[in-house]
Amino acid sequence: MDFSLGEELEAVRDLAREILTDRATPERLREVENSPTRVDERLWADLAAAGLLAAVLPEEDGGAGLGMAGLCVLLQEQGRQVAPVPLWPALTGALTVAAYGTRTQRSGLLPGLVDGSARPTVALEEFGPADPLKPRTAAVRDGTGWRLSGVKAVVPAPAGARQVLVTAATGDGPGVFLVRPDAPGVSREYAETTSHDMSAHLTLDGAPAEAVGPPGCGAVEHLVRNASLALAAVQAGVADGALAHAAAHLRGREQFGRPLATFQAVQHQLADCYIDIEAMRVTLWHAVDALAPPFDARAADRAALVAKWWATEGGLNTVHRVQHVHGGIGVDTDYPVHRHFLWGKQISTTLGGAGADLERLGALVTGGAVTE
Structure with a gap:
């Protein structure tokens, strides 16, 4: 199965990476963390002005129609920079309104998201x-x-x-x-x-x-499934960003006259991180692919839970290992990699931890009901 990005998704990735890398500096992150809302409103406005918020929405709602694929690309870039903007709750909510909401609900909510003036959670x-x-x-x-x-x-x-x-x-x-x-x-x-x-x-x-749609119509399943995939995408970015910090740190530090990166025990730790991140990516994009026609709700839910479990388990393992190979610097709460650790920890418990994911997956595999 080919999980390479197409031209439109590559454009979203490159533009998001440019904006987030430029704006989400350690100094700016520190400033936002000390603000009352903990949201970088300037960055939110920049993402809206660049058309990145609208990119995921249907074309009839003023978007580019990239859906969950576009959102996952955007969220991975956010995770790499641990940028404090509420992308996953706002955009997963908006996609559910776009899919199940009335014309009045869509016209009342989605235009504000497109221009960055309003958002849901x-x-x-x-x-x-x-x-x-x-x-x-x-x-x-x-x-x-x-x-x-x-x-x-x-x-x-x-x-x-x-x-x-x-x-x-x-x-x-x-x-x-x-x-x-x-x-x-x-x-x-x-x-x-x-x-x-x-x-x-x-x-x-x-x-x-x-x-938003009649009760029992599948809107809850749609929202929870998309939220699970969104969290998996953020976590994949968080883990990838953490690994990049570790690689840079180990290349620049020496012990006994040798770079730390040349020690076998350290290499094994980073190899395990790489394997976990690749598994997170594969299961994420498999789950996104499962949303395409012909749509099967049970297969899509199963794929989403597998992706979320890998993000929960593999993501948490990665940020733990990365913090460990940084030594004492890793526990400095103002050191950049510590933010990746905190994000990885938070995401790993959102919508239930790894055990809850496995319990829901087991029920689904053995015949649990899915409505959509």
Whole structure:
């Protein structure tokens, strides 16, 4: 199977790499980490101005139609630079609205994302051992709308989000709902994550909401699947960036009159990193390819879980090894490679860790129901 990028995806990769490398400097990262929102709004505006946010959206919504393939290319470049912009929650949410939303929902949300003036975020996780496909937050009908009650944990990048895509349970199956963060019945508690991002625990008490497609239509599966792939793509970039730091460090340091890179034990560590990263790339692009027609929901979910497991397990192993080969410098919280370690750790627990991924994959392989 050929996973080489086509001309359009190569253009996205090259432009994203140029912008992110230029803007996401260690000095700028330090500045953003000390800001109230932890989001680099200048970089977000630059990505929008370059057309990179619009690239993933359908052409009828003002985009270039590159979909998840374009998003994964963009996210890998973000991960390499650990750039603090909320790409994965905003764009996976937008793709679900583009796929299942009404014309009014699409026209109200997507143009703002194209020009960078507005963005959504997603609320997929809850406290306790919870499958993101089986939310405990409840949605009940209220006339032509809905009312949501429950608690959503670690909602990413709440600052600047105009809408939150919330997953909730109904009598007709799980659904995705649009909730305004300033709506009655919505409260939030801010919480800093391992990666220094700012998240929010969202409490919903009869909050008004709009359904994105009818409950049980497959919107939840679509959103969770795309979020899993997006996280895998970011993690692949994080691991690759960490390995690049390790290679540069080991080439420039000597012990006993020899470069550290020539020691066999160190070479074995980096070889293991390389193997894990290649496995992450292969499983990621296999999962992206599974989204193409003819679409099979079970095969796509299975591929997405395999990619997420490799990103969780292989990504975490890579950032651990890279930090180890840096020695004492690696634990300096201001040293660049430490940010890759923190991002790798955070991503490895988002939407469940490796054990949860294997449990969901096992259920799917042995006949668990998939609706789309």
